Amino acid sequence: MMTLPRRTLLGSAAGLIAAPALAQPKWPNRPVQMLCPWAAGGGTDAVARILAALLEKDLGQPFNVVNRTGGSGVVGHTAIAQAAPDGYTIGTITSEICMLHWQGLTELTYRNYTPLGLMNSDAPGIQVNASAPYQDVKSLADAIKASAPGKLKASGTGQGGIWHLALAGWLNAMGLKADHVRWVPTNGAAPAMQDLVAGGLDFTTCSVPEARAMLDAGRARSLAVMAPARIGAFPNIPTLKEAMGVDYAVGAIRVVAAPAGLPADLVAAIAPALKRAYDTKEYQDFMNSRGFGLVYGDAAGAEKALAAADLSLGNAMKAAGLAKA
Amino acid sequence: MQLSDRVTGAVLIALGGAAAIFGARLPAVPGQDVGPAAFPMLIGGGLALCGGLIAFGIGHSFEVPEEGDDPAPPGSLHLGRLRPLIPTALLFFYVLAVERLGFLPTAAVVVLLAAIALGARLRLAIPLAIIAPLCVHLAFYKLLRVPLPAGILPAPW
Amino acid sequence: MHDLLEAFRLVAAPDVLVAILASAIYGLVVGSLPGLSATMATALLVPVTFWLSPIAAIATIITASAMAIFSGDIPGCLLRIPGTPASAAYTDEAYAMTRKGQAEMALGAGLWFSAIGGIVGTLSLVLMAPLLAEMALSFSTYEYFWLAFLGLMCATLVARSSPIKAIASMLLGLLISCIGMENPAGTPRFTFGLTDLLGGIEPIPALVGVFAVSEVMRAMVTAEPPKLPKRKFGSILANQWMLTKKYQWPMWRGNIIGIIIGVLPGAGADMAAWVSYAMSKRFSKEPEKFGTGHPEGLVEAGASNNASLASGWVPSLLFGIPGDTITAIAIGVLYMKGLNPGPTLFTERASSMYALYIIFIIANIIMIPLGIMMIRAASVILRAPRAGVMPVIILLCAVGSYATGNNLFAVVLVGLFGMLGFVMEKNGYPVAALVLGIVMGSMVEQSFITSLIKSDGDVMPFFERPVSAVLAALTFSALLWPVGVWIWNRIRHPRLPAGGATG
Numbered sequence: 009m010m011t012l013p014r015r016t017l018l019g020s021a022a023g024l025i026a027a028p029a030l031a032q033p034k035w036p037n038r039p040v041q042m043l044c045p046w047a048a049g050g051g052t053d054a055v056a057r058i059l060a061a062l063l064e065k066d067l068g069q070p071f072n073v074v075n076r077t078g079g080s081g082v083v084g085h086t087a088i089a090q091a092a093p094d095g096y097t098i099g100t101i102t103s104e105i106c107m108l109h110w111q112g113l114t115e116l117t118y119r120n121y122t123p124l125g126l127m128n129s130d131a132p133g134i135q136v137n138a139s140a141p142y143q144d145v146k147s148l149a150d151a152i153k154a155s156a157p158g159k160l161k162a163s164g165t166g167q168g169g170i171w172h173l174a175l176a177g178w179l180n181a182m183g184l185k186a187d188h189v190r191w192v193p194t195n196g197a198a199p200a201m202q203d204l205v206a207g208g209l210d211f212t213t214c215s216v217p218e219a220r221a222m223l224d225a226g227r228a229r230s231l232a233v234m235a236p237a238r239i240g241a242f243p244n245i246p247t248l249k250e251a252m253g254v255d256y257a258v259g260a261i262r263v264v265a266a267p268a269g270l271p272a273d274l275v276a277a278i279a280p281a282l283k284r285a286y287d288t289k290e291y292q293d294f295m296n297s298r299g300f301g302l303v304y305g306d307a308a309g310a311e312k313a314l315a316a317a318d319l320s321l322g323n324a325m326k327a328a329g330l331a332k333a
Numbered sequence: 334m335q336l337s338d339r340v341t342g343a344v345l346i347a348l349g350g351a352a353a354i355f356g357a358r359l360p361a362v363p364g365q366d367v368g369p370a371a372f373p374m375l376i377g378g379g380l381a382l383c384g385g386l387i388a389f390g391i392g393h394s395f396e397v398p399e400e401g402d403d404p405a406p407p408g409s410l411h412l413g414r415l416r417p418l419i420p421t422a423l424l425f426f427y428v429l430a431v432e433r434l435g436f437l438p439t440a441a442v443v444v445l446l447a448a449i450a451l452g453a454r455l456r457l458a459i460p461l462a463i464i465a466p467l468c469v470h471l472a473f474y475k476l477l478r479v480p481l482p483a484g485i486l487p488a489p490w
Numbered sequence: 491m492h493d494l495l496e497a498f499r500l501v502a503a504p505d506v507l508v509a510i511l512a513s514a515i516y517g518l519v520v521g522s523l524p525g526l527s528a529t530m531a532t533a534l535l536v537p538v539t540f541w542l543s544p545i546a547a548i549a550t551i552i553t554a555s556a557m558a559i560f561s562g563d564i565p566g567c568l569l570r571i572p573g574t575p576a577s578a579a580y581t582d583e584a585y586a587m588t589r590k591g592q593a594e595m596a597l598g599a600g601l602w603f604s605a606i607g608g609i610v611g612t613l614s615l616v617l618m619a620p621l622l623a624e625m626a627l628s629f630s631t632y633e634y635f636w637l638a639f640l641g642l643m644c645a646t647l648v649a650r651s652s653p654i655k656a657i658a659s660m661l662l663g664l665l666i667s668c669i670g671m672e673n674p675a676g677t678p679r680f681t682f683g684l685t686d687l688l689g690g691i692e693p694i695p696a697l698v699g700v701f702a703v704s705e706v707m708r709a710m711v712t713a714e715p716p717k718l719p720k721r722k723f724g725s726i727l728a729n730q731w732m733l734t735k736k737y738q739w740p741m742w743r744g745n746i747i748g749i750i751i752g753v754l755p756g757a758g759a760d761m762a763a764w765v766s767y768a769m770s771k772r773f774s775k776e777p778e779k780f781g782t783g784h785p786e787g788l789v790e791a792g793a794s795n796n797a798s799l800a801s802g803w804v805p806s807l808l809f810g811i812p813g814d815t816i817t818a819i820a821i822g823v824l825y826m827k828g829l830n831p832g833p834t835l836f837t838e839r840a841s842s843m844y845a846l847y848i849i850f851i852i853a854n855i856i857m858i859p860l861g862i863m864m865i866r867a868a869s870v871i872l873r874a875p876r877a878g879v880m881p882v883i884i885l886l887c888a889v890g891s892y893a894t895g896n897n898l899f900a901v902v903l904v905g906l907f908g909m910l911g912f913v914m915e916k917n918g919y920p921v922a923a924l925v926l927g928i929v930m931g932s933m934v935e936q937s938f939i940t941s942l943i944k945s946d947g948d949v950m951p952f953f954e955r956p957v958s959a960v961l962a963a964l965t966f967s968a969l970l971w972p973v974g975v976w977i978w979n980r981i982r983h984p985r986l987p988a989g990g991a992t993g
Binding site (some may be wrong): 054074080114167202 | 533534536537540626627628629630631671672674675676678685686688689755756805808809810811812818819820821822823825826828830831832833834894895896897899932936939940943944946
């Protein structure tokens with residue numbers, strides 16, 4: 009072997025001494041907690057669990073989903089924002105974080121987080137009773153325009169919930185006032201669909217997966233989705249743009265995030281892992297079987313989606329008279 | 334503590350009144366004619382009405398006389414009238430201490446104090462205070478994956 | 491036929507059978523520990539189901555919840571601490587039987603009639619699911635309002651003490667249910683700026699507090715009750731056949747009421763138990779015995795709440811509409827495992843459907859031997875020193891209420907409700923009515939407000955719709971019952987001595 013020049017030897021010796029100091033333990037080297045602000049068995053919980061399982065397989069450390077419920081999501085979102093930004097506590101945040109501060113219920117906004125990946129976006133659909141005369145969304149829209157304000161009734165979630173805002177935004181986009189259709193608040197999509205089928209409502213604006221059982225049973229019909237593109241699991245439902253030319257889209261998004269201030273190298277470790285999890289067949293199959301929207305955004309894309317949601321939901325809330333801030 | 338019907342009735346009237354007044358202040362919501370104020374006002378009114386009836390002894394005739402329980406013999410931790418507050422105090426202690434001290438020490442303290450307060454001899458209280466937290470921790474942390482804080486004395490598993 | 495055979499094959503798989511057995515024991519144990527609840531038990535199973543095959547996963551949920559609803563009767567009977575809100579309806583009755591030395595009859599009745607109720611409920615699911623579903627779908631918010639109101643009025647019918655105090659307790663429970671922003675308006679009420687109160691007060695911490703913690707508090711100031719003589723815990727099933735023959739009609743009434751109430755989403759085992767217990771007292775030939783340790787109420791209510799559990803799966807399986815928290819969790823698991831609720835479950839996945847039915851029946855059958863073992867194990871408590879049992883109960887209360895949402899605030903609530911329950915009981919206010927108010931409050935308000943929105947402020951639909959009218963009539967008669975009795979008494983005995991009353 010050739011003798012190496014002294015400089016190189018010294019250099020490599022220095023490198024060898026410095027290496028242990030520079031080489032931090034690779035993330036993750038102990039279990040990671042994944043906080044979910046919503047209850048076990050729900051949609052966000054399901055997405056969190058499958059992601060946790062896939063990450064665990066990929067990275068070799070346990071990823072434990074912990075439900076931190078309470079305060080209509082505020083408790084869990086607060087817990088994620090206040091955790092130490094060391095990569096060992098992450099969580100699934102949802103569109104609610106873009107709505108709660110407008111109502112004055114918390115100081116938190118999406119800026120209190122380091123978004124790591126947009127994993128899912130569910131768009132609202134427009135569902136009518138199977139025996140309703142509207143065969144497409146244009147005829148429903150005409151009926152709405154022709155009706156007196158407050159005559160028609162719609163539902164899909166509670167007052168000020170995301171589907172309510174979706175309706176408000178759609179009415180606005182059509183040039184109508186946000187409360188032209190009376191919103192009947194319910195505890196979630198299931199009671200709304202039940203009431204629709206029982207004849208108590210004119211239409212619902214909850215997401216299609218939430219309405220799926222009724223759709224499959226032939227009791228209800230979905231006329232359109234307020235999404236930029238058709239949903240993979242429901243290819244027969246046109247988008248609003250296709251069906252009536254109104255370019256309005258909104259989505260309930262789920263983003264995996266860490267507390268603000270996460271170091272860049274950790275972001276660089278986690279975000280690609282999320283992309284790999286998204287691309288797996290298991291994730292795709294799972295989302296498709298439930299009908300959840302497969303939409304991905306990397307860290308920057310997730311942040312953009314959150315910012316856009318914050319703006320559009322804020323506008324819808326102001327239009328509907330729900331914003332306090 | 335046994336209070337007279339007048340007192341409990343008066344408390345109910347006050348509570349009902351407060352509920353109605355604060356409820357009436359809640360702002361109405363666009364799109365709903367009957368707002369969030371309706372229910373608190375209705376219930377508050379009903380409570381105040383019941384409180385009035387109770388304070389005046391109406392409906393008393395239906396009451397079945399309660400069987401009295403024998404008072405406790407003097408045991409350890411004489412605190413007299415404050416004794417019933419011990420369980421709640423222990424629960425509050427749990428809430429305050431468990432994140433710092435960890436589950437095992439906090440639980441041990443809670444069990445130990447409760448047992449002594451109920452008159453258990455140390456021969457029973459101390460082993461119980463050691464074994465019970467360990468069993469509960471095993472069941473919840475290991476089996477059910479509930480994150481119990483480790484604190485200063487983490488469990489061996 | 492082929493589907494049915496396939497279903498048997500699916501169920502006979504070793505992992506499914508092991509899952510059934512393990513979750514049965516899990517459900518029994520968790521349900522019977524004071525401070526822990528059936529809802530918590532089911533919620534904590536979700537991570538476990540992730541690793542199981544679809545049939546095994548749903549089998550664990552079915553079995554664990556069915557067992558836990560029954561075993562919630564055990565601590566209620568032995569310690570006066572009900573394990574679930576459903577058991578709260580008849581805890582006092584069962585405990586009175588224990589004090590009379592008839593604990594095994596009380597628990598046996600709970601076990602036997604729960605199993606019968608579960609099996610009858612399952613049969614209704616199997617044979618009448620579409621019919622029941624039609625009925626459920628025809629119930630709109632107007633009917634729900636009267637149903638919820640009727641459920642609340644049952645608090646007055648079963649009150650041992652002054653019905654006015656029972657109504658006051660119930661109203662207090664309703665007031666507590668107003669806390670939070672989970673109301674039709676989405677406006678935070680009575681939250682005093684606390685984030686933790688935004689979601690309102692969950693019934694389970696309240697239940698655990700007013701029953702378990704206040705019982706421990708009572709233990710602090712009363713002497714230990716004399717130990718029951720150390721005799722062998724008699725056969726648990728011995729008297730059940732006799733009871734079945736004697737109370738046939740109440741049993742069937744309980745089954746039917748349970749099935750009907752269970753099918754309606756939102757109305758679950760809690761309401762079924764209350765309504766059945768009240769009906770039992772109302773239609774009994776010996777109403778004065780209720781509250782002194784009389785098994786008739788236990789027969790009807792025990793059958794009812796398990797029947798409602800089984801029929802509650804009808805809207806869940808057919809339409810994905812949850813009947814209560816437990817079925818909401820179950821629906822989530824069904825979706826996660828690809829067994830999407832809806833007609834496809836009955837057509838394309840029929841063998842899976844039949845497998846679920848078979849699991850229901852198996853669960854209710856093995857409830858009997860396992861339940862007997864659990865009861866015997868639990869009866870050891872009756873002989874253990876109180877100073878050893880109560881501290882463990884406090885610990886379980888703390889951990890149990892923390893476990894579901896990983897939120898320490900729940901433990902604070904348990905402590906506060908303990909104090910409230912203690913004061914209430916001391917002054918003759920029944921705490922079971924308080925819990926009922928908390929459980930039912932949001933249903934009453936929700937159905938009332940949404941009905942008004944839909945009818946544009948018109949109250950006539952509340953009385954015009956046929957089913958509404960019937961329910962309204964029942965509700966008013968339940969409400970005016972104690973008033974009527976009081977007036978009747980005054981008429982019959984016009985001159986009462988001051989301060990006293992004759993009955």
